[in-house]
Amino acid sequence: DQQVKQNSPSLSVQEGRISILNCDYTNSMFDYFLWYKKYPAEGPTFLISISSIKDKNEDGRFTVFLNKSAKHLSLHIVPSQPGDSAVYFCAASDWGGGATNKLIFGTGTLLAVQP
Amino acid sequence: DGGITQSPKYLFRKEGQNVTLSCEQNLNHDAMYWYRQDPGQGLRLIYYSQIVNDFQKGDIAEGYSVSREKKESFPLTVTSAQKNPTAFYLCATSQGDYGYTFGSGTRLTVV
Secondary structure, eight states: OSSSEEOOSSEETTTSEEEEEEEEEEOOOOOOOEEEEEOSSOOOOEEEEETTTOOOEEEEEEEEEETHHHHHHEEESEEEEGGGGGGEEEEEETTTTOOOOOOOOOOOOOOEEEO | OOEEEOOOSSSEEEOOOEEEEEEESSOSSSEEEEEEEEEETTTEEEEEEEETTTTETTTTTEEEOOSSSSSBBBEEEEEEEEOOOOOEEEEEEETTTTEEEOOEEEOOOOO
């Protein structure tokens, strides 16, 4: 049972345009969501997160939107740059107020930004 | 410089052999995790430990074993019972609600 789903295995966009990566989840107890970026043969690096009490969080070119009623979140990258080309993982957890909990990861989306 | 060290970066194992992957951290984080990455399957949790001398099975623990004798170290043993061990293995740590910090991974190949 895949609790976190990224239905698009890959996405290709032109440099300078917007990249939109999507993620759906099924567990209504999830209250903390994160996006990680991963290059081949390296560990994922944290990109941006959002708590369920918010519907938007922004950090530079990266914005995450959360729609709790639809159990859907998305990552927007504007403008996209060739260095953004990587696999992006969505992750979710029921942190429950700061307790250490395990993250559930999606299957990832490979983003290719064309120069 | 705080971080997570996974070694070796590449590991080859003959069928029927046990092999141990190392994960060491100097971040003073309480929790440590082992994930496995396969193409098209994302990151799947093998084992995790929230405190020393305690660990829990993740979603795909069969054929693996771990120990947590000290806070800094969380080695993963891939046993001969693991039917398909070829994968990229990632160790991670966390402290509170600050998300995970990942190591650079170990690529295990069965020959």
